[in-house]
Amino acid sequence: MSGRFGTHGGQYIPETLMNAVIELEEAYNHYKDDPEFNRELTELFNDYAGRPSRLYFAKRMTEDLGGAKIYLKREDLNHTGAHKINNVLGQVLLAKKMGKTRVIAETGAGQHGVATATAAALMDMECEVFMGKEDTIRQALNVYRMRLLGAQVHAVESGTGTLKDAVSETLREWTKRIDDTHYVLGSVMGPHPFPTIVRDFQSVISKEIKEQLMEKEGKLPDAVLACVGGGSNAIGAFYHFIGDESVRLIGCEAAGRGVNTAETAATIATGRLGIFHGMKSYFCQDEYGQIAPVYSISAGLDYPGIGPEHAYLYDKGRAEYVPVTDDEAVEAFEYLAKIEGIIPAIESAHAVSYAMKLAPQMRKDQIIVINISGRGDKDCAAIARYRGEDIHE
Amino acid sequence: MSKIQKAFENGKAFIPFLTCGDPSLEVTEKLVYAMEEAGADLIELGIPFSDPTAEGPVIQEANMRALSGGVTTDKIFDMVRRIRKNTQIPMVFMTYANVVYSYGTERFVKTAAEIGMDGLILPDVPFEEKEEFSSVCDAHGLALVSLIAPTSHERIATIAASAGGFIYCVSSLGVTGVRTEITTDVGEMVRLVREHSSIPCAIGFGISTPEQAKRMAGYADGVIVGSAIVKLCGQYGADCVPHVAEYVKAMKEAAISAEAH
Numbered sequence: 001m002s003g004r005f006g007t008h009g010g011q012y013i014p015e016t017l018m019n020a021v022i023e024l025e026e027a028y029n030h031y032k033d034d035p036e037f038n039r040e041l042t043e044l045f046n047d048y049a050g051r052p053s054r055l056y057f058a059k060r061m062t063e064d065l066g067g068a069k070i071y072l073k074r075e076d077l078n079h080t081g082a083h084k085i086n087n088v089l090g091q092v093l094l095a096k097k098m099g100k101t102r103v104i105a106e107t108g109a110g111q112h113g114v115a116t117a118t119a120a121a122l123m124d125m126e127c128e129v130f131m132g133k134e135d136t137i138r139q140a141l142n143v144y145r146m147r148l149l150g151a152q153v154h155a156v157e158s159g160t161g162t163l164k165d166a167v168s169e170t171l172r173e174w175t176k177r178i179d180d181t182h183y184v185l186g187s188v189m190g191p192h193p194f195p196t197i198v199r200d201f202q203s204v205i206s207k208e209i210k211e212q213l214m215e216k217e218g219k220l221p222d223a224v225l226a227c228v229g230g231g232s233n234a235i236g237a238f239y240h241f242i243g244d245e246s247v248r249l250i251g252c253e254a255a256g257r258g259v260n261t262a263e264t265a266a267t268i269a270t271g272r273l274g275i276f277h278g279m280k281s282y283f284c285q286d287e288y289g290q291i292a293p294v295y296s297i298s299a300g301l302d303y304p305g306i307g308p309e310h311a312y313l314y315d316k317g318r319a320e321y322v323p324v325t326d327d328e329a330v331e332a333f334e335y336l337a338k339i340e341g342i343i344p345a346i347e348s349a350h351a352v353s354y355a356m357k358l359a360p361q362m363r364k365d366q367i368i369v370i371n372i373s374g375r376g377d378k379d380c381a382a383i384a385r386y387r388g389e390d391i392h393e
Numbered sequence: 394m395s396k397i398q399k400a401f402e403n404g405k406a407f408i409p410f411l412t413c414g415d416p417s418l419e420v421t422e423k424l425v426y427a428m429e430e431a432g433a434d435l436i437e438l439g440i441p442f443s444d445p446t447a448e449g450p451v452i453q454e455a456n457m458r459a460l461s462g463g464v465t466t467d468k469i470f471d472m473v474r475r476i477r478k479n480t481q482i483p484m485v486f487m488t489y490a491n492v493v494y495s496y497g498t499e500r501f502v503k504t505a506a507e508i509g510m511d512g513l514i515l516p517d518v519p520f521e522e523k524e525e526f527s528s529v530c531d532a533h534g535l536a537l538v539s540l541i542a543p544t545s546h547e548r549i550a551t552i553a554a555s556a557g558g559f560i561y562c563v564s565s566l567g568v569t570g571v572r573t574e575i576t577t578d579v580g581e582m583v584r585l586v587r588e589h590s591s592i593p594c595a596i597g598f599g600i601s602t603p604e605q606a607k608r609m610a611g612y613a614d615g616v617i618v619g620s621a622i623v624k625l626c627g628q629y630g631a632d633c634v635p636h637v638a639e640y641v642k643a644m645k646e647a648a649i650s651a652e653a654h
Binding site for chain 1: 460
């Protein structure tokens with residue numbers, strides 16, 4: 001069976017799409033080791049996206065928490081403001097090589113949609129983005145950015161009008177038009193080969209962390225923390241450390257109003273094994289397998305499943321997954337702004353929050369790396385609302 | 394001869410689809426009897442799923458209505474038990490992989506077979522993933538129906554060679570729903586199946602008018618209609634039964650009037 005991570009993964013999609021994913025896998029296998037493809041991609045990473053992203057020693061935060069040394073991997077400094085651009089540049093370049101002229105994408109917070117619209121503009125491709133109606137309201141600024149970049153944005157009203165519905169609608173759109181269209185899936189999820197392709201393009205994050213930390217400290221980190229929705233920034237930050245057993249890998253899930261409430265998106269904490277959106281993995285669902293209407297303040301983590309490789313790392317006990325509530329994430333969002341002058345995406349703030357708990361329990365000679373997957377400008381209006389203040393964007 | 398094979402014995406088969414519990418399971422049960430009376434040869438019973446990725450808006454909305462009304466897999470099993478006291482018309486479930494997997498594939502398939510269902514259609518389980526379901530279905534004598542699509546090309550041979558029940562030929566790209574025109578060379582798809590199997594072929598997706606039913610039936614052994622019927626259920630609610638019966642009668646007549654191509 002292809003594309004499995006233990007029992008997870010697979011290709012649970014309509015027959016109509018099978019030849020499309022087979023064609024994608026063949027193209028990816030051809031180009032992934034192609035020197036010319038890799039040269040072009042590295043050039044885009046470095047000169048266009050601004051890689052390598054910085055590994056910053058958060059001195060004040062470290063002193064304030066009084067435990068482990070804290071480093072921040074600054075994916076928020078990438079062009080378009082998040083790690084999403086890594087995967088998108090890779091996939092759109094691949095689509096171009098495959099002769100596709102149109103890309104479609106789902107988006108939650110809008111970061112993946114903006115990144116896709118950006119790469120489409122850069123590489124002269126037609127672009128359509130599907131975004132839950134609810135999210136177009138929560139992230140109105142990103143909708144405007146996508147349109148500015150020349151993309152068409154569709155507000156998805158079906159289901160709960162959030163990320164899962166955007167994924168469903170993009171899958172439906174792909175079955176309508178395959179020949180000239182590539183689906184730029186935004187996370188390490190969906191049918192094989194997407195979880196592998198997206199992981200490979202995002203793994204540049206852990207590759208850089210390893211090199212940068214070796215230069216600064218001469219050793220491996222003791223823990224790497226990242227937020228997890230589908231899990232692309234987390235797998236990117238974990239990947240090159242999976243073989244280094246001394247490095248704790250900690251994924252921070254969105255607990256919303258708490259894992260004991262119905263308003264949560266913490267899949268590992270509350271989900272169970274299922275089949276959805278092309279993959280076998282853990283999903284929030286009821287006893288009859290109906291997918292749960294999940295909730296988180298963070299549109300980017302508001303997803304009822306988790307990528308199959310994370311499910312596998314969890315099964316093996318190689319990675320840990322912890323829930324972080326809205327309240328905790330908002331506090332961390334404000335904390336990092338005040339103590340380091342860095343406004344993280346509300347998604348990334350979930351990882352910052354857990355670091356605030358973990359660092360004081362660790363020794364001063366130990367090291368934590370937090371992946372700041374994106375910047376928080378997009379979240380300011382929503383966080384202000386959360387605090388009872390209404391501002392105009 | 395299996396009951397599914399018998400469904401293709403009355404000339405061209407007409408296969409209607411219903412979303413169970415839309416508007417209620419009582420009405421779904423009445424619809425089954427009325428459709429049989431009106432000439433349906435095999436009935437697809439849709440078990441609603443929260444996120445039906447192969448469906449267009451009409452069936453998506455029916456799924457939402459049914460789930461909001463409290464329909465569950467167990468309640469649908471109970472309805473089938475009641476139906477089987479009154480009719481032996483061939484029936485297959487159509488639902489999504491997670492509904493079966495989450496219930497426990499073994500437990501779901503065993504129950505479905507015991508209460509008298511004849512087959513199972515899972516639109517999100519392609520050939521590559523079918524083994525974990527087909528092995529259980531085979532053990533309990535439930536046919537796992539395979540789908541082929543306009544994009545299947547060389548895959549048709551492999552799929553047809555190991556297909557059970559009948560082959561569901563997807564007429565068009567995209568999701569379920571009414572279409573004004575079907576442009577795929579469906580005849581060629583069926584011809585490729587015929588090269589590798591004598592299994593009956595039924596064409597679905599986008600068929601709503603008697604003219605389309607007649608034309609499509611000409612290419613295959615039967616036609617499947619979903620969205621057009623579900624639309625009537627949505628439009629007339631609890632009063633939909635006579636409207637659906639009248640529609641099924643017209644469609645069956647159109648289908649059997651088709652001449653073989």
